[in-house]
Every structure is written in C-alpha cells, then in structure tokens.
Amino acid sequence: MEHKKLSTFPADFLWGSASAAYQVEGAPFEDGKKASVWDNFVRIPGKTFKGTNGDVAVDHYHRYKEDVALMKELGLKSYRFSVAWTRVLPEGRGAVNSAGLKFYENLVDELIENGIEPIITLYHWDLPQSLQDLYGGWESREIIGDFLNYAEILFETFKGKVKYWVSLNEQNVFTNQGWVTATHPPGKKDMKLFYQVNHIANLANATVINKFHELEIPGQIGPSFAYTPQYAKDSDPRNVLAAENAEEMYSHFWMDVYMYGEYPLAALALLREQGLAPVFEAGDAALLKSAQPDFLGINYYQSATNAWNPLDGGVGAASFNTTGKKGTTKESGVPGLHKKIQNPFVERTNWDWEIDPEGLRIALRRITSRYRIPIMITENGLGEYDKLEEGKVHDDYRINYLESHVRAIKEAITDGATVIGYHTWSYTDLLSWLNGYQKRYGFVYVDQDETMEGSLKRIPKDSYYWYQHLIETNAEEI
Numbered sequence: 001m002e003h004k005k006l007s008t009f010p011a012d013f014l015w016g017s018a019s020a021a022y023q024v025e026g027a028p029f030e031d032g033k034k035a036s037v038w039d040n041f042v043r044i045p046g047k048t049f050k051g052t053n054g055d056v057a058v059d060h061y062h063r064y065k066e067d068v069a070l071m072k073e074l075g076l077k078s079y080r081f082s083v084a085w086t087r088v089l090p091e092g093r094g095a096v097n098s099a100g101l102k103f104y105e106n107l108v109d110e111l112i113e114n115g116i117e118p119i120i121t122l123y124h125w126d127l128p129q130s131l132q133d134l135y136g137g138w139e140s141r142e143i144i145g146d147f148l149n150y151a152e153i154l155f156e157t158f159k160g161k162v163k164y165w166v167s168l169n170e171q172n173v174f175t176n177q178g179w180v181t182a183t184h185p186p187g188k189k190d191m192k193l194f195y196q197v198n199h200i201a202n203l204a205n206a207t208v209i210n211k212f213h214e215l216e217i218p219g220q221i222g223p224s225f226a227y228t229p230q231y232a233k234d235s236d237p238r239n240v241l242a243a244e245n246a247e248e249m250y251s252h253f254w255m256d257v258y259m260y261g262e263y264p265l266a267a268l269a270l271l272r273e274q275g276l277a278p279v280f281e282a283g284d285a286a287l288l289k290s291a292q293p294d295f296l297g298i299n300y301y302q303s304a305t306n307a308w309n310p311l312d313g314g315v316g317a318a319s320f321n322t323t324g325k326k327g328t329t330k331e332s333g334v335p336g337l338h339k340k341i342q343n344p345f346v347e348r349t350n351w352d353w354e355i356d357p358e359g360l361r362i363a364l365r366r367i368t369s370r371y372r373i374p375i376m377i378t379e380n381g382l383g384e385y386d387k388l389e390e391g392k393v394h395d396d397y398r399i400n401y402l403e404s405h406v407r408a409i410k411e412a413i414t415d416g417a418t419v420i421g422y423h424t425w426s427y428t429d430l431l432s433w434l435n436g437y438q439k440r441y442g443f444v445y446v447d448q449d450e451t452m453e454g455s456l457k458r459i460p461k462d463s464y465y466w467y468q469h470l471i472e473t474n475a476e477e478i
C-alpha cells in the first residue's frame with residue numbers, strides 16, 4: 001500500500017550499530033581468555049579468505065575507549081555487541097575470570113557514561129573450545145546448563161545497567177553453517193545432527209529467556225534471527241509452492257519455535273518422512289511453549305527468490321561467493337523443495353547479496369502479521385570494497401543502501417509494525433568471518449587488511465556523517 005504520509009520514528013527509537021566479539025576484539029589469549037571454536041577453526045587451511053583470523057581483528061579490546069568516543073560523536077543511541085564466553089569463563093564453566101569480565105564492565109560503563117544504551121548479545125558463535133571437546137558443544141544437552149550458568153553470570157553482573165539482551169545470534173546461520181555446509185565450526189555435514197543441534201539450541205534459548213524473566217531482570221530479551229523473506233519467481237503455482245517451502249523450512253522453522261514453541265507442521269512432516277526430525281524428550285515441548293521473547297531481533301540483509309526444483313534431477317547445494325567477484329554464485333537448491341534463483345528486479349553486491357529494501361518492509365510486515373511482537377532490527381548493512389582516498393572514504397553506495405532501508409522501516413511502521421531499534425552492521429570495519437577484511441561494513445574505516453598488519457587507525461567514512469545527521473533529525477527527512 002502507498003501512504004500519503006509516513007509515520008515518524010518514536011522519540012526513543014534506538015538508532016544503533018552492531019558488532020560481535022570475535023570480529024572486533026582481538027586479544028584472544030589476553031587476561032586469562034582461552035580458545036573459542038573460532039580461534040581454532042580459522043587456523044584450518046582453506047577455511048577463511050586468505051587465512052584471515054581474529055587475532056588482532058580491529059583491536060577493539062585495547063581501543064574500546066577511542067571507539068566509544070567516536071560513537072558518542074556520531075550520536076549513537078545504542079550499541080549492540082557480544083560477550084566472548086571464553087573471557088568470562090575461559091573453559092565455558094567453572095570459576096569466573098574476573099579480568100575478562102572486567103573488560104565488559106568497563107565497556108558497559110563507558111557506553112552508559114557517554115549516553116549510549118548497551119545491548120548485549122550472549123552468544124555470537126564463539127563457543128568455548130573446552131565445551132566442544134568435552135561433549136561436542138551444541139551436540140549435547142549438557143550445553144543447556146552451561147549456557148544458562150554463563151547467561152546468569154551476565155544477567156547478575158549487568159542487571160540495572162543493560163536493558164536489552166539478545167540470547168542467540170542467528171541460530172539458523174550457526175547451525176546451518178556448522179552442521180550442513182561445514183563452513184563454520186565444527187565443520188560437519190550431517191543433516192540429522194543439524195536438526196538435533198538446532199533443537200538443543202532452541203531448548204537453551206528458551207531456558208535462558210525463562211531465567212531472565214524468573215529473575216525479574218529489568219529489561220527485555222529476545223533472539224536475533226537472520227530473516228530472508230522468500231519470493232516466488234512468478235505465479236506458476238509450483239514456483240509459489242517452492243517459495244512457501246523455503247519460507248517454511250528457513251524462516252517459520254525458527255521463528256515459530258521462538259514465538260509459538262512449536263515447529264511448523266509441513267516442515268515437521270517432511271523431516272519425519274526423511275527420518276531427520278529432532279528427538280523430543282519429556283519436558284521439551286512444555287519448555288519451548290513456556291518461553292516468550294519480549295522482542296524479536298531481526299538481521300536483514302536480503303531477500304531470496306525461488307523456483308520449483310524437482311526431486312529427481314533437481315539442483316543441490318553449491319558453495320557461496322566469499323571472493324567478492326560478482327556473479328560467481330552458482331545455482332543451488334534442495335531437490336523436491338526449492339531452487340534459489342537470481343531476482344532480475346534487484347541489484348546485487350560484489351558478493352552477490354541482493355539489495356532489496358522493499359524486502360525489509362515485507363519482512364517486518366510478515367513478522368507483524370504472524371507474530372504480533374515488537375521487532376528490533378539487530379543487523380542491516382552493506383558489505384563492500386571501500387577505498388581510502390586522501391584520507392576519506394566516499395561510500396555513497398552504503399548511504400544509499402542504508403537510507404533506502406530506513407525508508408522501508410518507516411513505511412512498515414506506518415503499516416502498523418512496532419519497531420524499537422535499528423542497528424547497522426557494523427560500527428567499525430571488522431573481520432568478516434569468511435571474507436577477510438576486504439568486505440567492509442563500518443561507518444568507521446579501520447586500516448586493517450588481509451596481511452593483518454594494518455595501523456588500525458580509525459577514519460570516519462562519509463556514511464558516518466550521514467548517520468549522524470539522520471540520528472539528529474530522527475530520520476524526518478527520509
């Protein structure tokens with residue numbers, strides 16, 4: 001629908017930016033920290049672009065004050081960051097490492113002193129290696145107790161200071177990459193295990209959300225889901241069904257569990273037929289139903305378009321573009337379910353991610369219709385090559401991307417969605433898990449590259465000043 005007049009953003013809207021510990025901090029073994037699964041995975045030859053790792057990253061661990069000062073100047077209302085479990089509990093359980101916890105206490109205090117709302121992500125993929133070794137990490141139900149213990153330490157430490165909490169970042173991504181495509185740790189390809197791991201992660205998520213509410217921690221908690229709204233290629237009913245399949249298997253399969261405590265029926269029927277359905281134990285169903293997130297975090301980057309893909313002779317999985325060479329993504333799909341095709345109506349980034357601001361409005365509308373829950377956009381952004389020229393980065397392409405997405409949010413709010421915040425990915429440039437340092441997302445350029453020997457100097461890009469104005473004016477001009 002077209003509106004004659006758009007709503008304004010609420011006065012307390014959280015204009016923010018986001019990051020994750022492994023991608024920014026560096027200092028992997030300082031002040032008592034021990035290895036996470038990512039500290040080790042990046043050392044396996046061929047796993048990351050040019051063998052990049054987060055040993056230095058952008059050195060946020062040592063430069064957080066400088067970073068927060070730049071955030072303040074930018075006018076950020078909120079900053080979403082993740083805690084590295086291995087700083088707080090180097091082996092995932094046992095005694096608290098107070099030197100590691102201190103880093104986050106300092107960061108939270110620094111943010112608050114500068115008028116910036118801290119938003120903590122409990123888990124952004126850097127599982128303690130010890131827990132992986134001990135019982136297979138997410139493959140065992142033992143993780144639920146350990147995750148709960150870790151979360152409680154953070155709830156108790158930061159209650160009253162931190163009001164917004166993200167439980168799991170992109171459960172759909174870390175389980176899929178870890179156990180289906182083998183591109184993230186532990187690097188396995190096992191569909192049965194994937195659905196079981198995911199079920200265990202659902203239980204852990206529900207347990208932690210319930211504890212947060214039981215302890216009456218002032219504030220709100222929810223998971224962050226990587227939502228890719230699915231489109232059909234055209235009105236051929238088989239293509240429409242392919243899109244429905246993708247939406248069921250890749251979106252409802254997670255969001256329904258978060259919101260209704262139940263897996264969607266068609267997905268479950270298919271998994272039962274294939275012998276892949278997660279094994280429920282006594283109490284699982286009740287636990288999933290009992291937990292209610294306060295908001296749903298959404299990470300939105302792109303939409304996806306689908307066509308029918310026959311069971312016999314259909315295309316299967318393909319690797320994705322981690323090189324930054326446009327047009328190198330190969331056709332991929334799941335026979336009998338769907339095939340992902342290029343959308344001819346949208347532009348693409350150099351990593352072949354489709355640029356679709358309307359898709360964000362569609363995403364917000366779909367979630368609002370199905371779940372009626374406040375939404376926090378916990379990530380949205382453009383990963384591109386940036387060029388530093390005479391001390392400046394003219395990233396007008398990023399400004400265009402972000403501006404069009406902010407406009408889409410405004411339209412969705414006018415349509416009736418409740419959106420409480422917008423966090424761009426990312427604040428500074430940082431390490432992309434698989435794409436090294438050349439795929440940049442930040443408002444602040446950081447002199448760091450694949451040699452990992454950059455000066456680490458921070459330089460605000462044009463987009464930094466654009467966001468500053470947007471925040472000042474509460475996006476009234478958009």
Ligand code: BGP
Nearest residue numbers: 020170173383425432433434439
């Ligand atoms: C999300 C992750 C982020 C970040 C982002 C960009 O899935 O939550 O941690 O990495 O994607 O992805 P990439 O670095 O692959 O471009």
